[in-house]
Amino acid sequence: MRRVAILNATVFAALVAVALVAHLAGAPYVVTLATKAAIFALAGVGLNLALGYGGMVSFGHAVFFGIGGYVTGIFASHAAAGTPVLTFPFTVAGSAEMLGLWPMAMVVTALAALVIGALSLRTSGVYFIMVTLAFAQMVYYFAISWRAYGGEDGLSFYVRNSFPGLNTFAPLQFFAIAAGLLALAMGFSALVTRSRFGLALQAARANRQRVMASGIRPFALQLTAFVLSAVIVGLAGSLYADLNRFVSPAMLSWHMSGEIMVFVILGGVGRLAGPVAGAGVFILLEQVLGGVSEYWQALLGLLLLAIVLYAPGGILGLLPGGRRHV
Amino acid sequence: MSALLELSGVTAGYGAVQALYGVGLTVGEGEAVALMGRNGMGKTTTVRTIARMLPATGGRVAFAGTDLARLPSYRAARLGIGLVPEGRRTFGPLTVSENLAVAARPGPWDVARVTRLFPRLGERMGQTARTLSGGEQQMLAIARALMTNPRLLILDEATEGLAPSVRQEIWAAIRALKGEGLAILLIDKSVREIAGVADRAVILERGATAWAGVIGALSADVADRYLGV
Incomplete structure (x- = not known):
């Protein structure tokens, strides 16, 4: 195994270990925190496809997080009330099954991303x-x-959506779902970035004109990556809705977009396990420093500043084996 | 010989600054043409216009019978224009094999064939492009253009700033490509090397074609007038 692969596996294993130890030690609250970290990491893995590999600095990915969340919340609340979500042009019933909600959340997110991406990608840079x-x-x-x-x-x-064979109310079992999806998303992301499509995407980030000189249309590449990225973030939003059994406009706010960016930048832009490390450290700081002062984010700001100035590879770049990009 | 590339009366510029005032040139199938002229006479602007990285403001650029006007550059590349831009532009963060894989389009040129042309690249497949020597980066830039299986290879200063031994390797490769019947449009400062490869030359003077003819007809007088410093 290459050193980078070992590092990625180690970061993921650390998150799983925290949840397992907390479960054995009888601290379900910590298991839930690890679940939150896994969900945030999933959103970060999604954003990383656009931001890290594609060089598309989206400051609006919360919209996909929120759409994933709202689709889940809307279907779940209708299922609880026994009312249909839609009656026109055809009847759509509510659902309380994760396996039904996830594809729904992902499809709606994909459609939104297609429209937003197609229009946004006509601009570049700060625009x-x-x-x-x-x-x-x-x-x-x-x-x-x-x-x-x-x-x-x-x-x-009021009721967390169900998953066949698991009790989603048991913190460790819900963590297993989130961690499983995170592992899948990381695997998917690794496949995508190593494919010819992913290589061209990274090449387009390095130089758009040179990619075009090779006969590749960067717009199509970037739009595809933007949609894939959004779909993963939408899935994370769906899980987040289930974690809290609550969705609110806060999931769609620019603070949320910023937080997802922080996970990526803190952990390491364009690094597979970067968002996992970033989300983990974010939750840790929130718990530890948040207990000391409600202005803990000022310290987070300093940390981010230090990372951007002195360790552009993020936390992962500082760890052994993390020097080179995946 | 049918003209693969045909430019007539091409004008182009950067914003308000006009750089080309009427460039005409043709490259036939299997032909090697040298684009010559002093610095700032419009050689690079001409090849950028051919590759559609810069829009022509007037005149006509046709490739294999297709008018390139309004085609985006990736479409020009798909038609078979393989540009090796000035300054050995590789995808720095990607490895040699990744650089080649990104550009690959179906055709006779594949990784095995480009590494036969440049054996040094074969030894560097896993290395990131930015860690290669200047000569190796230039070989990679040419190899990447070949991976697109072009019908016309455009080399803009392919040997500039390289050690003499590396230049020889690259010139040998260019001669081999010419020998295989690939059409080539090349810009280079070495008149002696160009004379060994090119069939014809086109000389630009202040953004317009000033002289065109077979390479043997390029007299010392003409060279002195348009190429001398």
Whole structure:
């Protein structure tokens, strides 16, 4: 195994170990924190495809996180109430099955990403950042005013959606679902980035014109990567909704977009396990420093500053075997 | 000989600054043509216009019978224009084999064949492009263009700034490509080396074609007038 692969596996194993030890030590709260880290890491793995490998600095990925969450919340609340989600043009029933909700969340996210990506990718640089942010804000304000699903107050559903063969209310079992999906997403991401498509995507980040001189259309590459990235973030949003049994416009806010970016930058941009390390450290800091001061994010800011200035490879770049990009 | 590439009266520029004032040249199938002229006379601008990285503002650029006007550069590349840009532009963060894989399009040129042309690349497959020597990067840039299986290879200063022994390797490769019947448009400062490869020469003077003819007809007088410093 190459050193990078060992490092990636180790970071993932560390997260699993935290959950297992906490479970054995009878600390379900910590298991739930590890679950939250796994879900945030999943969102980070998604954003990393666009930001890290594709060089698309999206400041609006919360929109996909939120859409994934809202699709889950809406279907789950209808399933609980026994009412259909849609009656026109055809009847769509609610669902409380994760295996049904995930594809739904992913499809809706993909459609949203296709539209947002196709329009945003006509710009680049700081304009791209602003356009993605603008789309996210539009959806955010729409959610706030959408009274049918709680508006500003958000939408709760009382029973966590089910997964065949597992009790999703048991913290360790729900963690297993989140960690399993995280592992799948990391595997998928590794395959994508090593494929010819992924190589061309990374080449396009390095130089768009040279890629075009090789007969490749960067727009198509980048849009595909943007949609794939969004779909993974949408899946994370679905899990996050289930973790809290609650969705609110906060999931769509620009703070959330920023947090997903922080996971990626903190852990290591364009590194497979970067977002896992980033999300883990973020949750850890939130717990440890958050207990000391409610201004803990000021310290997070300093840490980010240090990372950006002195360790552009993020936390992963500092670990042995983390020097080279995946 | 049918013209593979045909430029007539091409004008182009960067914003308000016009750089080409009427370039005309043709490259036939299997022919090697040298594009010559002093610095700043529009050689690189001409090849950028051919590869559609810069839009022509006037005149006509046709490749294999297709008018390239309004085609994006990736479409020009798909038609068979393989550009090796000035300054050995590789994809630095990717390895040699990844650089080649990205560019690959179906055809007779594959990894095995480009590594036969440049055996040194075969020894460096796992290395990232930015860690290669200047000569190796240039070989990779040419190999990458060949992986697209072009019908016309454009070499912009392929040997500039390289050690003499490396230059010889690259010139040998260019001669081999010419021998295999690949059409080549090349820009280089070494008139002596060009004379060993090119069938014809086109000389640019202030963004326009000033002289065109077979390489043997390029007299010392003409060379002195258009190429002398």
